[in-house]
Amino acid sequence: MTDEALLKLKTLHVGAPSPEARKLALNAAMVAFEDAQSKRPRAAATGVMDAPKRWFSNRWNLGAALAGLGTVTAAVVLLPLGTQYATMNSRAPSVDKPLATTVATSTAPVSTNAAGGTVSLQVEEGGKTALKQPVMEKPMPPKDAVPVAANAPATESDEARLAVTSDALAAMPAAPTAKIAGQVAMRSGVANMEAPTVAPMASTSLGYAAMEPSGDSFQKFDENRVKITKDEPVSTFSIDVDTASYSYVRGLIEAGSLPEPDAVRLEEMINYFPYDYPAPATADTPFKATMQVFPTPWNKKTQLLEIGIKGYVQPPSERKPEALTFLIDTSGSMDEPNKLPLLKRSFSLLVDNLQPSDTVSIVTYAGSAGLVLKPTKASDKAAILSALDNLEAGGSTAGAEGIELAYQVAAQNKVADGVNRVILATDGDFNVGIDTPDELKTFIKSKRDEGISLSVLGFGRGNLDDALMQALAQNGNGNASYIDNLHEAQKVLVEEAGSTFITIAKDVKVQVEFNPAQVSEYRLIGYETRALNREDFNNDAVDAGEIGEGHTVTALYEITPAGSGADLNDPLRYGSSAQATGVSDELGFLKLRYKAPDGDVSKLITAPITKDLVTDDVAKVGNDQRFAAAVAAFGQKLKGSLYGTGMSWQGIIDLANGAKGADPDGYRAEFVQLVKLTSALSPDHGGVAVPSDAPPPPSVEPPSID
Amino acid sequence: MDGILAFAPQTGERPAPNAAAQQSAALVNRAKAGDRAAFAELIETHYDFIYRCACKWTGKKSDAEDIAQEVCIKLATAIQQFDGRSAFTSWLYRVTLNMVRDMQRARGRRDRNVDAFSLVHPEDDPGDQEDSTAAKEIWMAVSALPDKQREAIMLVYGEDMSHAEAGVIMGCKEATVSWHVHEAKKTLRGLL
Numbered sequence: 001m002t003d004e005a006l007l008k009l010k011t012l013h014v015g016a017p018s019p020e021a022r023k024l025a026l027n028a029a030m031v032a033f034e035d036a037q038s039k040r041p042r043a044a045a046t047g048v049m050d051a052p053k054r055w056f057s058n059r060w061n062l063g064a065a066l067a068g069l070g071t072v073t074a075a076v077v078l079l080p081l082g083t084q085y086a087t088m089n090s091r092a093p094s095v096d097k098p099l100a101t102t103v104a105t106s107t108a109p110v111s112t113n114a115a116g117g118t119v120s121l122q123v124e125e126g127g128k129t130a131l132k133q134p135v136m137e138k139p140m141p142p143k144d145a146v147p148v149a150a151n152a153p154a155t156e157s158d159e160a161r162l163a164v165t166s167d168a169l170a171a172m173p174a175a176p177t178a179k180i181a182g183q184v185a186m187r188s189g190v191a192n193m194e195a196p197t198v199a200p201m202a203s204t205s206l207g208y209a210a211m212e213p214s215g216d217s218f219q220k221f222d223e224n225r226v227k228i229t230k231d232e233p234v235s236t237f238s239i240d241v242d243t244a245s246y247s248y249v250r251g252l253i254e255a256g257s258l259p260e261p262d263a264v265r266l267e268e269m270i271n272y273f274p275y276d277y278p279a280p281a282t283a284d285t286p287f288k289a290t291m292q293v294f295p296t297p298w299n300k301k302t303q304l305l306e307i308g309i310k311g312y313v314q315p316p317s318e319r320k321p322e323a324l325t326f327l328i329d330t331s332g333s334m335d336e337p338n339k340l341p342l343l344k345r346s347f348s349l350l351v352d353n354l355q356p357s358d359t360v361s362i363v364t365y366a367g368s369a370g371l372v373l374k375p376t377k378a379s380d381k382a383a384i385l386s387a388l389d390n391l392e393a394g395g396s397t398a399g400a401e402g403i404e405l406a407y408q409v410a411a412q413n414k415v416a417d418g419v420n421r422v423i424l425a426t427d428g429d430f431n432v433g434i435d436t437p438d439e440l441k442t443f444i445k446s447k448r449d450e451g452i453s454l455s456v457l458g459f460g461r462g463n464l465d466d467a468l469m470q471a472l473a474q475n476g477n478g479n480a481s482y483i484d485n486l487h488e489a490q491k492v493l494v495e496e497a498g499s500t501f502i503t504i505a506k507d508v509k510v511q512v513e514f515n516p517a518q519v520s521e522y523r524l525i526g527y528e529t530r531a532l533n534r535e536d537f538n539n540d541a542v543d544a545g546e547i548g549e550g551h552t553v554t555a556l557y558e559i560t561p562a563g564s565g566a567d568l569n570d571p572l573r574y575g576s577s578a579q580a581t582g583v584s585d586e587l588g589f590l591k592l593r594y595k596a597p598d599g600d601v602s603k604l605i606t607a608p609i610t611k612d613l614v615t616d617d618v619a620k621v622g623n624d625q626r627f628a629a630a631v632a633a634f635g636q637k638l639k640g641s642l643y644g645t646g647m648s649w650q651g652i653i654d655l656a657n658g659a660k661g662a663d664p665d666g667y668r669a670e671f672v673q674l675v676k677l678t679s680a681l682s683p684d685h686g687g688v689a690v691p692s693d694a695p696p697p698p699s700v701e702p703p704s705i706d
Numbered sequence: 707m708d709g710i711l712a713f714a715p716q717t718g719e720r721p722a723p724n725a726a727a728q729q730s731a732a733l734v735n736r737a738k739a740g741d742r743a744a745f746a747e748l749i750e751t752h753y754d755f756i757y758r759c760a761c762k763w764t765g766k767k768s769d770a771e772d773i774a775q776e777v778c779i780k781l782a783t784a785i786q787q788f789d790g791r792s793a794f795t796s797w798l799y800r801v802t803l804n805m806v807r808d809m810q811r812a813r814g815r816r817d818r819n820v821d822a823f824s825l826v827h828p829e830d831d832p833g834d835q836e837d838s839t840a841a842k843e844i845w846m847a848v849s850a851l852p853d854k855q856r857e858a859i860m861l862v863y864g865e866d867m868s869h870a871e872a873g874v875i876m877g878c879k880e881a882t883v884s885w886h887v888h889e890a891k892k893t894l895r896g897l898l
Contacts, residue, residue, distance in 0.1 A: 002891050008841040009848065009864040017757040017771065025775040029749045030742070032782035037740050394812070 020436075216248075216428070216464035218262040219471075221528040223641055226560075226568050229516040236511045236537045238530040238544035239309070239553045240265075241499065242473065243492070244458060244466065244482035246272035249638070250670075251461070251484030253677050261639040263466070266526030267555065269635045273667050275552045275624040277310035286505040287311045287547055289592060289607060293614040294621040296558055297629050297655055298636075298644045301566030305522075305557040305609065306625050307512075307590060311504050313550045321357040321418040322501060323375070324350075327406040328391060329426035331366035335393035338484070339427050339460040344388050346457070346489030347425075351385060353494050354378035361409045362387050365402030365432050375413040402432035403443070410452045419501050420452045421478065428463035430472075437468055444476045451598075453546075454478040455500060457492070470529065477506055477546050495665070499548030505594040507544040507602065510555060511537040512609075514588040520567050521560035523643065525632050537593060540602050547594070554628050558643070559587070586610050626659035627668060634675055649679030730794040738785055745785070749778050755795065756802050762864060763806045765845065773805050780805070796874045803857065803875070847894060855890035858883050 227235070245268035249259045280288040289309050296302045326347060334340040351360060355378060362373035362384075373387035406422050414420050424432075434440045444454055454476025456469045466482075473480035479500060481492045492500055509532060514522050536542040547553065560566050588609040593602040615621055633652045636644040647655075653675050660668045733751070736744035756777050760770035780801065788797050848859050854876070861872035862883070869883040876883060 002895055005840075005844055006848075006859060006863040006891075006894070008844055009860065010866055011841050012762065012845060012864070014758045014761040015767075017754060017774065021757075021771040021774065022753050025753060025771075025778040026746065026749050028775055029778035029782055030746060032779040033737075033742065033745050036782045036786075037742075040740065 215462040216263070217467055218260065219467035219529055220262050223639075223643075224524045224526075224528055224531075226521050226523045226558075226643070228521055228569055229514045229519050233516060234511060234513045234534050235522065235524055235557070236509065236532040236534050237524065237527040237555075238532055239508045239510060239547065239555075240267050240527060240530045240545050241271060241547060241551050241553055242268050242470065242480045243272040244469065244480045245269055247482040247484050247488050248458070248461075248464070248466070250674055251482070253674055253681065256681065258678070258681055259638070264635050264639040265529065266632055266635040266639075267530070268526075270526065270554050270556065270628050270631045271552070273627065273631065273671070274665075275308060275310075275554060275628070276622075276661075277308040277552055277624070279310045279550075280312050283312050283314070283504070285312075285605065286594065286596075287508075287551075287592075289590065289605065291590065291607070291609055291613050292621060292625050293559075293587065293609070294625060295616065295618050296644075297618065297626075297651070298633055298647045299558070299566070301564050302558050302560050303614070304625075304629055304632075305559050305587070306628060307510070307555045307557075308624070309508075309547070309551075309553040309592070311499070311547045311549055311551040314498065314502070319355065320502070321359070321415045322354065323359045323361075323410065323413050323415045323418060323420050324354075324501070325361045325363060325406050325410040325413075325422045327403060327422055327424045327432070328362065328364045328372075329366050329424075329429050330364045330391055330393050331429045331431075332394055333429060333463055334427055334459075336427075336460060340391065340393045342483065342486065342489070343425050343457075343459055344391060345486060346483055346493055347388055348385055349486075349489055350493040350497065351378065351381060351388070353497065359413055359415070360384050361406075361413065362391075363402070363406040363409060364391065366429050371405060371409065375409065403434060403440070407443075407447050407452060411447075411450065414451065419503075421455060421501055422447075422452060422476075423455045423457060424472070425457040425459065427458070427460035428465045430465060430468055437471070441471060441475045444472055448475070448477045453503065456480045458482040474543065474545070477503065479546070479548070491665075491667075496548075496550070499551040502549040503546045503597045504549050504551075505547045506597055507540070507542075508547050508592065508594040509537050509542075509544045509602075511591040511593075512557070512588055513591075514559070515584060515586055516562070518562055518585060518587045519559045520562040520564075521569065523558045525556040525558060526635075527555065537591070540595070540600065544593075556628060556632055587614075623659040623661035627656060627661075630656035630659060631671065634671075634678075638678060648684050649675055650684075653679075727793060731790065734785065734788060734790075734794055738788070745782070748785075749781065752795070752798060753778065756798065759799055759802045760806060763803065763860065764810070765849065769809065773802065773809055776809075777802050777805050792874050796871075799875050800877065807853065848890075851890055851893060854886050855893070858886035859890045859894075862887055 245263060245265040249264055249269070252259045252263075277290050278288060280286065287309050289307060291308070292306045293303050294306070296304050328343065330340065334343070354360070358378040359375045360373065360378060361371070361375045364370065364372050372391065373384060376383050376387075378384070403422075403424075406424075410420055410422055430437070430440065432440070434443055448454065454472060455478040456473045456476075458464050458466065458469050458480065459482075464482075466480075469480045481488075481500070483489050483492065511534075530545065532542065532544070560568075586608045590607045590609060592605040594605070595602045618626065630652050633644060633647050633655070635641075637647065637649070637652070653672055656668065656672050656675065660672070663669055730748075730751075733744050733748045737748050753774065757770055757774040760773040760777075761767065764770055764773065777798075781798075784801060788794065848856055850856075851859065857876055858872060861867045861875060862869060865872075867875075869887070870880045873880045873883045876886075
């Protein structure tokens with residue numbers, strides 16, 4: 001009788017797996033395979049291996065799983081542009097970017113960094129070109145064979161390493177060119193991300209060789225180039241109030257590493273700091289724009305046009321109720337001090353500062369999924385804080401619960417005339433229950449149209465999907481921040497909670513038309529990832545950034561006054577070289593479009609850029625302007641910009657120091673310290689860089705099946 | 707290389723047993739040597755198998771997907787430990803079962819919506835629908851058994867294996883399997 005019943009088990013029919021899951025699994029397996037292969041002794045390289053950009057699907061579902069493997073970039077041979085071989089850990093920046101070559105061997109110990117941070121062997125090359133040198137087409141090849149033996153703690157691996165790379169590198173020029181003076185610092189053995197990079201940084205972006213593949217991924221972009229006003233008089237972009245780039249860069253530098261260029265977004269660095277622009281008097285016009293033109297600190301012949309926008313500040317009595325839904329990543333990878341524990345404390349700070357009429361709900365995903373706290377009034381702080389406290393990191397993926405649940409909760413508890421926002425906090429695992437990023441963006445967009453916006457908070461390193469964070473925040477009419485420490489949490493979630501959560505204008509676009517008679521060339525500093533087409537400005541269907549309460553937004557243009565002789569472009573030989581004769585002596589015209597938070601039709605604000613806004617003396621310009629310029633200079637130098645790297649670190653420090661002003665929160669002083677740290681990590685003029693003192697990491701056994 | 711038949715995917719198409727076994731063996735060896743394409747093919751070929759196995763054991767599609775993915779990742783390193791003593795698919799089955807066990811231990815075997823089993827459509831065969839509901843109930847009961855008994859029952863009855871074949875996967879002697887089956891039936895007798 002039982003047998004008969006049991007035989008029914010055979011009849012249970014299982015359907016086919018979903019093609020998406022299959023693909024993801026295959027991708028994940030290949031990554032793990034390549035990973036594993038790199039750790040094994042190899043008689044010879046098996047030739048060219050291409051690395052499709054699979055970082056995204058890796059992160060999509062893996063998170064904690066890969067953290068267990070150790071996201072090791074050990075097996076990578078990254079070669080500069082122009083050579084064919086590029087194998088890389090898919091989390092490293094893309095192949096077409098010249099990077100430090102990392103050479104690994106099986107015998108080199110590999111540390112499984114519980115953070116899931118990537119670790120890599122590095123051949124770092126000090127490339128130092130004289131500052132005046134033109135941009136190089138091809139970055140310097142690394143000096144590999146000789147220095148390998150130099151200060152390698154793992155000796156027997158050298159032969160293996162050389163064997164592995166010998167054919168791969170055979171095609172490469174043997175030594176760097178004579179022009180390059182610099183140190184080649186070789187650090188074999190695996191260094192974890194926290195160890196300081198050793199090579200001095202080249203001053204051009206193509207020669208930038210000092211960074212480590214971090215495991216964090218950023219949207220790639222090319223720096224804005226100088227434009228000729230006659231050819232392209234109009235510049236259009238969306239404002240950006242995110243500050244994630246600055247805090248991320250700060251975190252990295254304080255840990256002793258230099259960021260990759262794509263991580264340095266100049267507009268976010270500049271916008272991190274509060275500026276004292278005049279605010280609008282009433283909420284009728286939600287923001288006010290002021291402009292100034294003054295000499296460029298790094299270029300005597302050009303000028304900086306600074307556009308400063310300040311959002312309306314609500315008086316406290318007008319504060320509307322907020323309904324906030326925290327959507328928290330509780331996957332295994334969050335189990336690090338700078339992730340879930342920091343997140344808990346950050347949210348506690350926020351909760352402590354809410355008003356009794358505010359509501360908080362908590363949904364978790366990727367670990368213990370589901371509704372952790374029903375919508376609770378902020379008057380019952382104890383319940384909220386206790387729910388936060390009980391959060392644990394663990395588990396890998398949770399399937400369908402997650403973002404849909406969070407928005408459901410948010411929708412059910414929507415406050416009519418207030419702030420309705422989902423706050424997504426993660427270290428990079430976006431497996432919130434919607435499978436593809438495009439679907440996720442669409443979902444978020446539809447919710448924001450229903451009145452629920454999204455803020456994204458990033459924590460930790462090694463898993464960060466900054467590009468996706470930015471994309472989601474943009475689609476959600478919200479903002480993206482990176483929380484590296486409690487101070488930052490204080491800033492984003494308490495001091496600037498108004499700007500973070502209360503939107504006063506949305507889809508804010510900037511358009512500037514320059515007058516070729518006055519300005520022959522211009523260059524927008526930053527905002528590369530927010531560029532808009534000229535026609536997008538008047539097209540209300542095109543999404544743009546939001547301004548929060550009290551936000552300040554700064555945009556800088558470096559402009560070449562007509563006739564100054566500072567033009568980078570020669571005049572045309574065959575075209576008409578006559579100067580455009582405009583009737584006006586305005587430098588240009590500023591246009592801003594915005595929509596009310598609930599509105600769909602944009603409104604326009606305009607202002608001419610007149611000559612009375614110009615000052616010839618940097619000293620006469622206010623602290624805010626000079627400080628913004630210092631931050632711009634720092635960012636440009638840090639990312640190896642094609643322009644404006646002429647200033648020394650000390651020059652930037654002096655400029656910033658002189659522009660600190662009252663600095664009540666100490667952000668500007670902190671910035672100065674940051675520049676000092678950076679100058680130690682990457683000194684000007686080939687000074688001695690900070691030596692690496694990373695201890696050799698422990699070795700790891702591959703997992704065995706029981 | 708016995709036992710391949712029992713693990714053929716339920717698509718209905720079964721390659722000749724020896725050919726499949728040989729193909730697997732060759733691929734495995736190449737993959738162990740570091741041949742990326744071979745490894746990729748191995749995963750492609752066996753993904754469905756792993757997924758279905760995980761489905762049958764967890765009863766939940768999303769869990770099965772997670773487990774299948776984890777197994778694929780693990781294979782990258784674990785493959786080095788496959789020594790060819792058993793059929794590749796037997797070994798793979800074991801790896802998958804271990805992963806199921808790990809996941810269920812980590813998450814707690816909560817009773818969740820069992821969605822992995824497709825029901826028979828009433829149009830196709832009205833009689834069958836009762837059968838499949840009953841099957842599901844039996845599955846739930848079996849799932850509640852202690853690990854070894856559950857494995858023995860699922861392999862012998864669910865996968866139609868001999869006790870010897872099941873022993874290969876469970877890593878124990880044929881007689882041990884029989885004993886587990888016997889014990890399991892004692893427990894189930896009360897429920898069925």
